[in-house]
Amino acid sequence: MLDDKTIVKVKNRENGYVGYSVPDLNNLRREFAPGEVKNITFEELKKLSWQPGGKNLLQNFLLVQDNDEAIAELLGKVEPEYYYTDEEVKKVLLQGSLDELKDCIDYAPAGVLDLIKKYAVELRLNDIQKRDAIKEMMGFDVNSAIMVNDATAEPETAEEKARRISPINEKNAVSEPVATGRRTVTPVIVKKN
Secondary structure (H helix, E strand, C coil), X not given: CCCCCCXXXXXXXXXXXXXXXXXXXXXXXXXXXCCCEEEEEHHHXXXXXXXXXXXXXXXXXXXXXXXXXXXXXXXXXXXXXXXCCHHHHHHHHHCCCHHXXXXXXHHCCHHHHXXXXXXXXXXXXXXXXXXXXXXXXXXXXXXXXXXXXXXXXCCCCCCCCXXXXXXXXXXXXXCCCCCCCCCCCCCCXXXXX
16 A cells, blocks of 8 residues: 555646646645646545546546556556557557557547547548547547648748738838828928018
8 A cells, every 4th residue: 555645646648727626635726737747645646536526537637657556546457548648649540450449449548538539630640440430439520620620720831911002101111111192292381480
């Protein structure tokens, strides 16, 4: 059994922020940025797991790293997909078999499933069978997501805009003053003494 003061590395595997509070520890509030790793005491994780939704948070969205004993005490037995990192998800998508991807989808926690969606689009997953499996098993259409990304993406090189006419207020113009084409000469006011 782990000592309460044991420090455990915990990573947010979600694309969004994950936060929780532990009332038993003076209402401790902790928030993780996407991909952030924090060193947390085992006591805090244990008390988090006792709260409603705490165990789900640890199973699906936070990854307890490098401490199998802590994982066993907090979550019991976990599937191998629990440990998948970003790189391992990419490897399954790009180099793994179709059956490996299907097993991953069946047994992975929610955070890993989000990584599958993210990297299938970012890497423009080329395997049509894998795209179809993701759509069928997860309800996520990789083809549509890629099309939406392409349609909303900023062009990499934007052509420089050229003025069609000179600006109304030359004083604030960025370029050199341009003839205004006035029809009248600016009146000269002569003071009489």
